[in-house]
Amino acid sequence: MRTRQSILIVAAIAINIQVVGLVSAAPSIEGIWDPVFAEGLGHPQPEDVKLTPEGLAAYESFSADGDPTLKCIMPGVPLGIYDPYPLEIIQQDHQIVFLHEHFHMVRRFFLDGRQPPDDWWPSLVGFSVGSWEGDTLVVKTTHLSPDNLMWHSGMPFSGGSEAYVVERYDFDGDEVNLTAEVFDPSYYEEPYVIRSRRARTPNGVIFEYECYADFSGAQ
Amino acid sequence: MKQRIFLSSLVGTALLAGLPALAHHSTFTYFDPEVSVEYKDVTAVSFEVMNPHARLVFLVTDEDGNAVEWTAATQSANVLRRMGIGADSISPGDTLTVTASPHRDGLKLVLMTKVAWPNGDYAVLSIGASSGLFRAEPE
Numbered sequence: 001m002r003t004r005q006s007i008l009i010v011a012a013i014a015i016n017i018q019v020v021g022l023v024s025a026a027p028s029i030e031g032i033w034d035p036v037f038a039e040g041l042g043h044p045q046p047e048d049v050k051l052t053p054e055g056l057a058a059y060e061s062f063s064a065d066g067d068p069t070l071k072c073i074m075p076g077v078p079l080g081i082y083d084p085y086p087l088e089i090i091q092q093d094h095q096i097v098f099l100h101e102h103f104h105m106v107r108r109f110f111l112d113g114r115q116p117p118d119d120w121w122p123s124l125v126g127f128s129v130g131s132w133e134g135d136t137l138v139v140k141t142t143h144l145s146p147d148n149l150m151w152h153s154g155m156p157f158s159g160g161s162e163a164y165v166v167e168r169y170d171f172d173g174d175e176v177n178l179t180a181e182v183f184d185p186s187y188y189e190e191p192y193v194i195r196s197r198r199a200r201t202p203n204g205v206i207f208e209y210e211c212y213a214d215f216s217g218a219q
Numbered sequence: 220m221k222q223r224i225f226l227s228s229l230v231g232t233a234l235l236a237g238l239p240a241l242a243h244h245s246t247f248t249y250f251d252p253e254v255s256v257e258y259k260d261v262t263a264v265s266f267e268v269m270n271p272h273a274r275l276v277f278l279v280t281d282e283d284g285n286a287v288e289w290t291a292a293t294q295s296a297n298v299l300r301r302m303g304i305g306a307d308s309i310s311p312g313d314t315l316t317v318t319a320s321p322h323r324d325g326l327k328l329v330l331m332t333k334v335a336w337p338n339g340d341y342a343v344l345s346i347g348a349s350s351g352l353f354r355a356e357p358e
Contacts, residue, residue: 037347064248069271084346085297101297154248207297211270 026132027171030091032204035084036175036197042082043151043194055156055187062154068124068147072211074103076124077141078157078165078182079149082196086204096130096137101206109139116143122159124148137169150182150192158186174200246272246292250320250330258317264288266309268296275309275331277317291319291331294344302352304342309334 051059069075075083083102090097098107109130116127126144130137146159157163163184170177176198181191264276272292281287299305309315314337319329335341339355 062248072271207300209270209295209297 026091026137027135028091029089029096029137029171029176031089031200031202032206033087033089033176033198034201034204035086036199037084038197041195041197043153043155044192046153046155049155049192050189052185052187052189055158055184058156058158058187059154062156066149066154066156067152068149069103069152070213072103072213074100074105074124076105076148077107077126077144078180078192078194079151080105080124081165081167081178081180081194085209086201086206087198088206099206101209103211104209109137122146126165135171137167137171139165139167139169141165141167150184150187155192156187157182158184160184160186162186176200246330249322249328251323252320252330254321255332256319256321256329258289258319260314261289261317262286263309263311263313263315265311266306268299268304268306270295270297273299275315275317275334277315287327289327289329291317291329293331293334294346298346298350299344302342302350304352 064070068079074080080100080102083100085101087101088099090099094110094112096109096111098105098109100106105125107125107128109128111130111132115129120127120143122143122145124145124147126141128139128141130139132138142164144157144159144163144165146157148157148159149155150157163182163186165180165182167178167180170179178194178196178198180194180196182188182194183191258277258279261277261279264278265274266276267274273294273296275291275293277289277291278286279289293299294302316335317329317331318333318335319331322328322330332344333341334344340353342352343350
């Protein structure tokens with residue numbers, strides 16, 4: 001009797017572990033994800049954006065020279081968070097890699113708990129740390145460059161040390177919805193929110209994206 | 220600020236809502252999306268399919284009968300490729316009808332939004348549901 005109880009207890013513990021394991025497992029997100037165009041996605045309407053006086057001044061003085069993509073430089077973060085090209089996701093235990101077709105941009109989201117070194121320099125893609133909350137991948141990106149834009153229309157990005165981005169990718173099978181909040185308090189009175197959606201495409205392909213600067217005047 | 224708000228909403232909303240929009244780089248800083256000009260029966264000089272914007276050079280006959288060279292920027296090579304448009308889709312000497320937004324400074328440089336071939340084929344050069352290469356019905 002005691003043996004049978006022991007077996008049952010062990011079995012119960014095993015099942016429990018299995019269930020916990022299933023619950024905490026990250027979804028499989030590898031593959032090529034194409035953009036989905038739909039109402040309500042994208043960047044906010046300008047009238048809904050609350051710029052600080054400093055942000056408004058940057059907006060008013062915008063020049064297309066401030067758009068890295070017209071110089072064939074990758075858009076980085078936050079500018080490249082949304083793009084209308086396919087994205088390939090590589091999923092590893094210690095990191096998730098986003099391989100964008102657009103400008104060959106590569107982003108790494110570290111899942112192993114590492115933090116940016118003290119001397120990590122600002123860059124267009126910054127330093128990204130990820131974690132899973134159920135089926136939602138949460139990514140926080142810091143160390144971003146001031147040589148960037150929020151959006152091509154001239155919405156500015158300060159790249160200040162206090163600026164950072166939190167992206168939440170809600171995966172649901174072959175669909176993912178992104179809500180990205182850009183915290184840039186010197187230019188924006190409240191977080192700037194970008195939304196997008198992608199669908200996993202079994203036969204999707206990633207093309208090369210070589211680039212030649214053109215009418216921007218950037219040679 | 221007013222003008223910039225309009226441009227921003229056009230680029231940001233149209234692109235992401237699947238409405239007709241041009242390349243999403245800062246193109247509207249250079250070109251006026253509110254104006255559309257049709258250049259009928261122009262002659263292609265060259266067509267370079269590249270990123271971030273493909274480039275068509277074409278000849279327009281002016282009022283004095285002179286052939287004047289214009290340049291049209293348009294969608295990226297990758298967007299065109301997915302539409303089925305490649306470098307061999309337009310050859311030197313081809314007769315085309317080009318629809319484009321003019322340059323804000325009056326340069327002979329425009330942003331092509333549509334191109335049509337004499338056989339009735341045409342391409343809507345945007346990103347989203349309405350874009351693509353449309354073949355004429357066979358007679």
